[in-house]
Amino acid sequence: MLRRLAVISALAGVVFAALPARSARRPRYGGTLRVEIAASIASLDPDVAAATAEDAAAKWQIDSLIFDHRDADGRFAGAAGSGAFRVTAFEAGKRAVLAANEEFREGRPFVDSIEISMGRAAHERLVDLELNKTDIVEIPPQDARRAAEQGVRVSVSQPDELLALVFVEHDAPRASGGGASGSAAGAAGGRPIALTDGEVMGQALSLAIDRVAIVNFILQKTGEPAGGLLPQWSSGTAFLFPEVAPTQADLEHAKELSKEIAAAGPLVLGYDSADPLEQSVAERIVVNAKEAGMAVRAQALAGSSAEKSRGGTLQAGHVDVELVRWRMSSPLPGDALRDFLSRIYAGPLAGVEPGAFPEAPSPEDIYKQQRAVLNAYRVVPLVWLPQVYGLSARVRDWKAPRPGENWPLADVWLDTDAATGVQ
Amino acid sequence: MSFAQPTPTLPKPWNDALAKLADEVAAAVSPTGVKLVVENVSSLDAVHVGAISEALTEQLRRHSFTFPATNSTAAQSALPLQLTLSESATEYAWVLEVSKDSADTTSVPAMIVSVSKSAFTEAEPGEQSLSLEKRFVWRQRERFLDFALSTDSSSGQSLLLVLDTKRLEIYKASGSGWQLLRSTPIPQMAALPRDSEGTISPKERKIWFKGFECVGDPDLTGAVQCKISPPSHNLVTRVKIPGLPNSLGTLVYGECRGETLSAYTGEGDWTQTDSIQGYLISFNPVSAVAVGDAIQVRGPVISLQAERDVSAVRVVIRNLKTGEYEAYIVTAACSN
Numbered sequence: 137m138l139r140r141l142a143v144i145s146a147l148a149g150v151v152f153a154a155l156p157a158r159s160a161r162r163p164r165y166g167g168t169l170r171v172e173i174a175a176s177i178a179s180l181d182p183d184v185a186a187a188t189a190e191d192a193a194a195k196w197q198i199d200s201l202i203f204d205h206r207d208a209d210g211r212f213a214g215a216a217g218s219g220a221f222r223v224t225a226f227e228a229g230k231r232a233v234l235a236a237n238e239e240f241r242e243g244r245p246f247v248d249s250i251e252i253s254m255g256r257a258a259h260e261r262l263v264d265l266e267l268n269k270t271d272i273v274e275i276p277p278q279d280a281r282r283a284a285e286q287g288v289r290v291s292v293s294q295p296d297e298l299l300a301l302v303f304v305e306h307d308a309p310r311a312s313g314g315g316a317s318g319s320a321a322g323a324a325g326g327r328p329i330a331l332t333d334g335e336v337m338g339q340a341l342s343l344a345i346d347r348v349a350i351v352n353f354i355l356q357k358t359g360e361p362a363g364g365l366l367p368q369w370s371s372g373t374a375f376l377f378p379e380v381a382p383t384q385a386d387l388e389h390a391k392e393l394s395k396e397i398a399a400a401g402p403l404v405l406g407y408d409s410a411d412p413l414e415q416s417v418a419e420r421i422v423v424n425a426k427e428a429g430m431a432v433r434a435q436a437l438a439g440s441s442a443e444k445s446r447g448g449t450l451q452a453g454h455v456d457v458e459l460v461r462w463r464m465s466s467p468l469p470g471d472a473l474r475d476f477l478s479r480i481y482a483g484p485l486a487g488v489e490p491g492a493f494p495e496a497p498s499p500e501d502i503y504k505q506q507r508a509v510l511n512a513y514r515v516v517p518l519v520w521l522p523q524v525y526g527l528s529a530r531v532r533d534w535k536a537p538r539p540g541e542n543w544p545l546a547d548v549w550l551d552t553d554a555a556t557g558v559q
Numbered sequence: 560m561s562f563a564q565p566t567p568t569l570p571k572p573w574n575d576a577l578a579k580l581a582d583e584v585a586a587a588v589s590p591t592g593v594k595l596v597v598e599n600v601s602s603l604d605a606v607h608v609g610a611i612s613e614a615l616t617e618q619l620r621r622h623s624f625t626f627p628a629t630n631s632t633a634a635q636s637a638l639p640l641q642l643t644l645s646e647s648a649t650e651y652a653w654v655l656e657v658s659k660d661s662a663d664t665t666s667v668p669a670m671i672v673s674v675s676k677s678a679f680t681e682a683e684p685g686e687q688s689l690s691l692e693k694r695f696v697w698r699q700r701e702r703f704l705d706f707a708l709s710t711d712s713s714s715g716q717s718l719l720l721v722l723d724t725k726r727l728e729i730y731k732a733s734g735s736g737w738q739l740l741r742s743t744p745i746p747q748m749a750a751l752p753r754d755s756e757g758t759i760s761p762k763e764r765k766i767w768f769k770g771f772e773c774v775g776d777p778d779l780t781g782a783v784q785c786k787i788s789p790p791s792h793n794l795v796t797r798v799k800i801p802g803l804p805n806s807l808g809t810l811v812y813g814e815c816r817g818e819t820l821s822a823y824t825g826e827g828d829w830t831q832t833d834s835i836q837g838y839l840i841s842f843n844p845v846s847a848v849a850v851g852d853a854i855q856v857r858g859p860v861i862s863l864q865a866e867r868d869v870s871a872v873r874v875v876i877r878n879l880k881t882g883e884y885e886a887y888i889v890t891a892a893c894s895n
Contacts, residue, residue, distance in 0.1 A: 163753070244753055373654060375645065469648060533830060
């Protein structure tokens with residue numbers, strides 16, 4: 137017995153030592169993380185405005201890595217380099233190199249440095265990932281499935297970006313005749329809104345558009361049809377705005393509605409000429425509208441402005457309705473909807489008095505606000521898009537950022553034992 | 560459907576919400592025969608779904624609604640009520656819709672109530688030859704490294720110690736929860752690593768961090784003094800024990816079938832949910848075998864520390880759904 141105890145005691149020492157204090161799953165320090173993005177950022181100075189929405193979003197991400205604080209307005213402030221990383225090289229519009237801040241208050245990042253290549257086209261980013269020339273790239277959602285089928289390691293967030301149709305002018309019908317064709321269509325806070333010609337057109341378009349086909353064919357099933365202003369995972373009540381493929385009855389209803397308006401010409405649908413997804417969706421909407429007896433013409437708009445992404449008033453005099461992409465600002469449904477409402481009541485519903493929206497809204501408050509907006513048919517939700525990233529095999533602890541979150545590059549570490557190239 | 564499990568008692572806020580829902584139905588629809596159809600699109604389990612359904616049925620009965628037997632004539636004309644158990648990013652949302660197919664009810668809007676998810680803590684059953692059971696202890700938004708349940712040596716009061724990189728917070732038992740008693744700053748002896756590790760031992764009155772250790776008196780409830788300490792276990796060559804995963808693990812006090820207990824996490828990374836599996840380690844030859852069912856946790860295990868003198872481990876996880884850090888005591892029981 138004593139001998140057995142002695143053996144166990146001796147072996148226990150080995151066993152204790154064998155139990156990994158730091159297992160393979162625990163992070164490792166070191167290495168250079170390579171990132172490729174589409175944006176071309178001219179300056180990382182928070183006071184310098186970005187040229188496009190895409191640049192502004194990417195700049196925000198990089199600034200979040202190099203600044204530790206934000207001011208009362210939410211803008212990055214303080215010393216550059218007070219964040220998890222500091223800039224060691226920057227070529228405007230081309231390249232940025234960041235080094236780990238050894239003294240960062242939340243702990244030194246795991247990687248030693250980050251190399252960010254800017255202005256890389258979508259196909260270039262994917263090819264570089266496949267050739268193991270980069271570690272993290274943005275992938276357009278419509279390319280996600282193909283990338284995954286090619287063996288690319290893909291990270292897909294919950295759907296958090298709304299692609300929607302927004303009517304440009306409120307109560308300024310571009311068609312004549314017909315007049316108000318509905319009543320008490322809904323209200324923000326109870327004020328009834330009679331349907332104008334433009335709103336009838338919005339309702340007809342909403343009925344005619346095949347959102348399921350957009351998700352299945354254009355987005356290759358990377359996304360969800362949208363009926364409301366918030367996704368189900370955030371609000372919990374999106375199922376009350378169901379979206380299925382239009383039935384024959386829906387198309388007939390759309391035809392009846394469109395007949396109520398004597399159109400002076402085709403409805404002009406604007407989309408961002410630099411966005412292939414918007415172009416494909418716009419062309420699909422033209423086809424859907426035609427099936428419902430409506431004339432819609434897709435019109436490319438040069439240069440998507442940062443203003444458009446921020447949801448300010450859409451200033452495009454020659455278009456009637458425009459495609460917009462609105463990213464949720466928070467996973468919390470109240471905060472995200474509040475942000476959307478500020479865009480909507482400054483844009484398509486400018487002049488309409490919004491209903492009261494409590495500081496801490498209940499799911500019922502959130503549902504009613506959405507219903508009020510949607511019943512006015514000035515905003516027509518189409519699909520929810522996720523954020524998609526391609527990752528090299530050595531990237532560990534990457535978590536697709538949720539709305540309002542930044543790239544978690546201080547938490548990412550590189551597994552030097554991982555196989556390289558496409559998985 | 561299985562009725563083997565007892566119907567759980569619903570938290571009061573949940574019963575209140577269901578009563579409100581029934582009130583709204585009564586305000587919108589005259590008492591009549593109804594048929595309740597429940598759809599669960601949330602993370603609630605079937606047991607709780609059944610309990611909610613029963614509670615709402617009872618509330619509707621109090622408003623004189625009746626529930627005709629399924630095959631009766633009255634059932635054919637019963638008003639369908641669709642209850643959808645959903646959830647938002649922050650709370651459960653329960654939606655009751657009066658069927659749109661029914662006459663004179665098309666104008667009844669959806670009725671929505673919400674309840675906090677925090678009122679609900681899942682129970683984890685466990686039964687095997689080596690069974691693991693987890694008990695929820697604590698959760699907070701900020702990351703913490705370790706925790707310990709202790710007893711104040713002078714007052715006999717139950718204490719909870721929660722250690723993060725900068726402070727040791729001491730809570731005293733208060734009703735069914737904990738109340739902050741004291742926050743002790745930890746002197747910073749070195750630059751803070753991002754993957755900080757720390758361990759508490761109230762019995763030894765010590766806290767260990769990577770590179771330094773702290774001593775506090777009495778029972779770590781007062782101020783602490785820290786000093787640089789050499790790394791431990793640096794003289795022993797590590798060996799791989801066949802059968803053990805390459806993950807976070809620890810030996811567990813006690814034996815089962817004459818073999819040494821240990822507990823290990825899964826092998827995923829910190830973006831994935833995790834599990835804790837019990838293993839029996841034999842020494843001749845040295846090998847390990849997984850025994851019993853693993854228990855699942857809702858996020859990666861950040862810390863796994865053995866308790867002294869009891870067959871249990873302290874576990875800190877990061878709940879991927881809420882983003883909060885949670886503490887559990889996982890107890891190993893041998894039932895051979």
